[in-house]
Amino acid sequence: MSTTATSPVPGTPQPGTPQSANEKAPAVSAKPVTWKVPVLLSVLGVVAFIFFGVMGPNQTARFGISSSGDFFQLPAIQVPAFLGGIVLSVLMLGLAAYAVYLKTRNEPSPGWLPIVFIVLFVAAFLIWVVGGARTPSISLAGLIAGSVTLAVPLVFGSLSGVLCERVGVVNIAIEGQLLGGAFTAAMVATLTKSPFIGLLAAAVAGAVVSMVLAVFSIKYLVNQIIVGVVLNVLVSGLTGFLFSTVMQADKAQFNSPGRLPIIDIPVLSSIPVIGPILFKQSVVGYLMYIAVIVVWIGLFKTKWGLRVRAVGEHPQAADTMGIKVNATRFWNVTLGGAVAGIGGSFFTLVAIDSFTKEISGGRGFIALAALIFGRWNPIGAFFAALLFGFADNLQSIVTIIGTPVPSQFMAMLPYLVTVLAVAGLVGRSRPPAASGIPYIKG
Amino acid sequence: MTEQDKPQHMADESAEGNRDTGDLEPQDRDTQEPQATADDAAAATSLDTAGGAMQPSAVPVSAQSGTVPGGPDTLVRRIFTGSGMVSILAVLLALILGGLLIASTDKQVGATASYLFARPSDFFSAVWTAATRSYVALFQGSVFNPRGSSVAVQFAPLMETLTIATPLITAGLGVALAFRAGLFNIGAQGQIIMAGILAAWVGFALHLPVGLHLLLVLVAGIVGGAIWGGLVGLLKARTGAHEVILTIMFNYIALYFLRYLLNTPAFQRPGESNPISPILDPSAVYPQIFGTQYRLHLGFVLAIAATVFVWWLLNRSTVGFEFRAVGANPKAALTAGINVPRATVLVMAIAGALAGMSGVAQVAGTEKVLTDGVAATYGFDAITVALLGRSTPWGTFAAGLLFGAFRAGAVQMQIQTGTPIDIVLVVQSLIVLFIAAPPLVRALFGLNPRKKKAATAGKTKTAATTGGAA
Incomplete structure (x- = not known):
């Protein structure tokens, strides 16, 4: 399916430079770098700082890594939820600031930046959820295996x-x-x-x-x-x-x-x-x-x-x-x-x-x-x-360990993320140009 | 706006408005292209998409307008090959296939099949009995029950049909309106839910005088649906995100939001562990039209009013003209000075508002409480209703009645004959599939326009073409 505003329509002449040139040479591009990514990252960073950091729980979140039958045993990771939230959200704010800095120089954010941000955000979120639970301990191995x-x-x-x-x-x-x-x-x-x-x-x-x-x-x-x-x-x-x-x-x-x-x-x-x-x-x-x-x-x-x-x-x-x-x-x-x-x-x-x-x-x-x-x-x-x-699995685990987050919001997450993705807030997702258009020869 | 005030194109518009067809469609009878010999669907679509160079409008040409691009045929042939006939044949074909499906799982049919070649008549009569028994039960459960003790009881099924048709009609109108503007509104489900949430809250949390209370419930529901729909329009207009993906996602977001709310003290019925809201105040529910023995409520009258409104909007108003222009060709509409983003937001908001009326009909009419099944499958059924109704207001109204009858009758059918309700889903989806592909239906009934040979020749030619020979 085609995003009508962005996808080039075959058959119609497209004046100006082709889009690939735009991406490679942003300094001379006709399209300025948008504020979307820096603003979104900043907002999320602030949200993370307030909720996961400042208002974070005081317990220590415990993530089990090895199960008893494993080849060799690794110790469980213990993270003080408050400190972990602060550190991770500060890192996120740092990334957001870097994106803003790039924007002021009219350069687009590199591709790795949102990905690293998402990883940090998920980690902070996980620490926050587990740290705030009645029993602040989950098996990371089980969580990941269940997600897969x-x-x-x-x-x-x-x-x-x-x-x-x-x-x-x-x-x-x-x-x-x-x-x-x-x-x-x-x-x-x-x-x-x-x-x-x-x-x-x-x-x-x-x-x-x-x-x-x-x-x-x-x-x-x-x-x-x-x-x-x-x-x-x-x-x-x-x-x-x-x-x-x-x-x-x-x-x-x-x-x-x-x-x-x-x-x-x-x-x-x-x-x-x-x-x-x-x-x-x-x-x-x-x-x-x-x-x-x-x-x-x-x-x-x-x-x-x-x-x-x-x-x-x-x-x-x-x-x-x-x-x-x-x-x-x-x-x-x-x-x-x-x-x-x-x-x-x-x-x-x-x-x-x-x-x-x-x-x-x-x-x-x-x-x-x-x-x-x-x-x-x-x-x-x-x-x-x-x-x-992962979101699906976390949803069921969240109800078991008893956290303040309603499980319905966890279930909602994939859909919200997708809305953000198609709205172009998380990078740009462009469908194949002819997707959805029947082909008639002639 | 009086006739004199109208710009010239608007006057033309209203003069032709009665035909209720897409006046903007290029394949009107008067402007027949010489390529009419080619397969009509191919021709229609190539016109629709300028030879595949642009996005097709959400609704295929064949599903939009009343005339089939088949050239100046005789009147009789036009009647039999026209879209109306295709609709009827599609329904018939779907019913036949549904009947075969019912028969295929019937025990008696299975028993007679074992000696099919010895006495085929047994087998075929068993097939006939199995299928007709179910359909007769369906009819008795949806229109008229001859075994009722009084006339009132005999017509009770019809009232039930109208009750169930009410949310289908309004939500279907919402989908149809968006179709006409070239937008695919899969989101009626979510819009119904959001409307239901707001309407129900006003209904049980506020305690207002009779009349005012119901009015507020209605307004709250309409606003809820309009916001949820309008949001999709806004996102599409601002970011170019595809409305199909957006509406599907919004459906789920609305559903989980509703489930969350039903577990909060603000929405959960006191002393209840199930996710169910308090019952709406008596002042907040629709009055029943024909007395208390039927569930039919004022919402049905409002559904008729909504149909009239959508007809007026599409065929008589400037805004509706803009919607259709955008639907026919957004680029041309833009060139003609129509504010396409504004039209996108507006049409989605109105579509949401119409779906919102379904939400109100559910919480304030049929169910009188809010549960997480408030939208049932009305939002998805609305899509099929709009498609069957060819996106015209009165077509949608009739399709809503038909599907309402299916829904109401299916319950009775399941009780009487044990045929599962799911058969209705099969028949409904088959109807829409067949309606969307008129050439298939006409081929199956041997009703292709023109002489048969020419049509077949045209077909093979197209088949070779669509095969994409290098």
């Missing part, structure tokens, strides 16, 4: 979005693809008594949902957002209907897929913190890492990826070069659906071992948010999904 687990469907969903949007088709139907994958995985795995066949079936189901999107948006030229929205409703209705009529009638026969086994790589899996998240996953978990890397390499290092991106940015030019625009779009969208379908199988084959209505619970939309926050890049989307998984 919750992020798995988000990562697959946002990868599906990347594959579709990079080729110029807006995919609002991620939710439907996840749900379709989850349902089919449960059904097929139960019928065949093999979770692995269920996993394959989930990919097929996701691809089928995607094909409907592709056919309607590419052949019938229906608005892609309409198709996506409607597909979500359709899949929700279909799975809900079949769940009520078929699955509930005979749970043993239709809705008891086994779980995919957790594959534990010896030795490596007992490394503290990163062991469990990298080397103690289900097949779906390992597939996630593979998928992120494969999609990234595919999109940015191969001929195929170059073609895909060309079709998404400027289909006319791609067509002129002999790329079959609509065929590329069709197969890419289908592939995206398959990826999201695998993500859907996570719900019914890994997280819990049965299907219930609306099991995806809006995660397709968070995946969409991760895609945008990750700036249409597989790696970016991966980390954005991790961040949202």
Whole structure:
């Protein structure tokens, strides 16, 4: 989807220097560096200083790092919440001041600055939350491992979005693809008594949902957002209907897929913190890492990826070069659906071992948010999904350890962050230029 | 504004206003392009997007205007291939597919399928029975129940349909209005919630005289929806962020905000552990129109008024003309001197206000309390309602009635035949899918404009084209 104000519209002459030149030579650019980033960072820095620092809790926050079964033990990190909040927020204010200084010299903030700021902010926030809790102690390892687990469907969903949007088709139907994958995985795995066949079936189901999107948006030229929205409703209705009529009638026969086994790589899996998240996953978990890397390499290092991106940015030019625009779009969208379908199988084959209505619970939309926050890049989307998984996990932990922050606000966080991201406050996220526009040859 | 005051284009506008079609659409009958032989959807979209060079408007041409770009056909053919006919056929087709789905999970059908080839008649009659039984229950639950003891009871389902249609109509109008301005308002859900929060708070926290209280509830709800919608418009106008993403995110933000509020002392009913608000004051709720035996309330009358208002706004007012101009082509509108950012903010605010009326209808009419299910799925259904209504005010009104009937009847259908309510979601989404792709429906019913052969030839040509041969 295109931000109408910023994206260059193919076909219309764009007077002046091209945008890439603007970014490289800011001193001579026609567009002055905006106050957005410095102001936002300053505001957040002040907020952090007041809430996490000055008004911070007086307890000592304790973060456990090693679990008892680990290869070697590391001591828990103990942070005095008040002091930690002050130090981190002062660092944040320093970064904000640096951004303001750069702005006065009309230079844009470097890319690392907001990222470091976000890391500091999250750390300060975490210390504040834990420090203010009834029991100021959490297991950092458990928190991170839980975040990765919750992020798995988000990562697959946002990868599906990347594959579709990079080729110029807006995919609002991620939710439907996840749900379709989850349902089919449960059904097929139960019928065949093999979770692995269920996993394959989930990919097929996701691809089928995607094909409907592709056919309607590419052949019938229906608005892609309409198709996506409607597909979500359709899949929700279909799975809900079949769940009520078929699955509930005979749970043993239709809705008891086994779980995919957790594959534990010896030795490596007992490394503290990163062991469990990298080397103690289900097949779906390992597939996630593979998928992120494969999609990234595919999109940015191969001929195929170059073609895909060309079709998404400027289909006319791609067509002129002999790329079959609509065929590329069709197969890419289908592939995206398959990826999201695998993500859907996570719900019914890994997280819990049965299907219930609306099991995806809006995660397709968070995946969409991760895609945008990750700036249409597989790696970016991966980390954005991790961040949202982290927020999701923190939300449940917050309710357990009893902190002053209402869990609803934690749940709100991914959406708020996304609004800030699309509004251009956290860097600039620009979608592929031709995303959402059907291509008609001629 | 009288007829004389109007600028020339406005006078033309109102003269044609009755047709309620997008007068700005280039594919009007009089200005037929020679390329009419090509697949009509392709033609429409290429006109819509200037050959793919610009963003298409949010609503495809085929879903906007009354005429199908198919050339000067005979009157009969126009009736049968026109958009109205496509709508009816789409509904029919969706019902048939829904019926097949119902039948496919029916036990009797499964039993007869085992000896399908021995006695196929059993199988087909079982399919027919399964599907029609559900649909008859749906009808009895939504329009007229012949088994009722009195006329009042017999028409109770109809009243229920109108009650459920009320929030669908107003929220659908909000979505439709934004469509016409080229904006995709997925955010009716959030707008309903914000309106519900404000309206409910005024309803149970303030204690005011009869009349004034209800008025304030209504105003609070409308303002709540308008702010939530307007905020999206503002962000879009100022930063260029896409409204689809914004509205989806705003829906969730509103939902979690509501859940938070329902756990605070200000909103939670005293002595209650569930997230539910106190009951609204009697002075703050809509009066019931036809007595207390029906749930139908004043909100329905207001929904009719809102439909008239939107019709007037779109077809008779300068602002509405600007909205449609922006929707048809924002760049041209800008060139013509229309303040596009202002129109964006305004249309989203009005859309939010209309959705807000749904929120009021929910808290002050149907439910009389605030829960986290206040918006149910009305906000999402509103999108399908607006699409089915082709973004015209009265079309949306009729679509709202239809979907209201589905919703009301589905409850009865589930009780009587055990067919899950979810079938309604399937039928609704199929209807919209088919309506959005008229060529598909016409092909399925063999109703393509012109001679069949020419149409097929056109199709294959387009298929080759859209295949993107190098």
